[in-house]
Amino acid sequence: xxxxxxxxxxxxxxxxxxxxxxxxxxxxxxxxxxxxxxxxxxxxxxxxxxxxxxxxxxxxxxxxxxxxxxxxxxxxxxxxxxxxxxxxxxxxxxxxxxxxxxxxxxxxxxxxxxxxxxxxxxxxxx
Numbered sequence: 594x595x596x597x598x599x600x601x602x603x604x605x606x607x608x609x610x611x612x613x614x615x616x617x618x619x620x621x622x623x624x625x626x627x628x629x630x631x632x633x634x635x636x637x638x639x640x641x642x643x644x645x646x647x648x649x650x651x652x653x654x655x656x657x658x659x660x661x662x663x664x665x666x667x668x669x670x671x672x673x674x675x676x677x678x679x680x681x682x683x684x685x686x687x688x689x690x691x692x693x694x695x696x697x698x699x700x701x702x703x704x705x706x707x708x709x710x711x712x713x714x715x716x717x718x719x
Contacts (some may be wrong), residue, residue, distance in 0.1 A: 602713030613674040615689030626692040630684035643699030686712040
């Protein structure tokens with residue numbers, strides 16, 4: 594079992610930047626592919642970015658491509674989401690997730706993830 598704790602959310606003006614962190618603990622947490630998802634008020638949770646187990650492969654949703662970057666530091670058991678050029682439509686609760694054990698590549702499918710953090714709020718003002 595892997596435990597995930599997000600941090601780094603907050604209030605920022607449009608055009609600004611934030612870096613989210615997701616600290617993982619538990620059994621072989623560095624061996625999991627990871628993902629970031631977000632849920633805006635009144636909307637379904639949506640995929641944001643994913644990274645494979647060693648950081649060699651990443652993929653971002655079209656809505657954030659070129660603005661957001663996912664990375665990881667396995668020595669620190671931490672995954673990051675660097676968010677630049679933020680827009681009001683990026684306002685949401687952001688969740689990190691660990692993919693099912695044995696699957697080392699990233700995925701954009703929510704159902705592929707077994708463990709989820711509690712989420713961190715990101716609010717972008719116009």
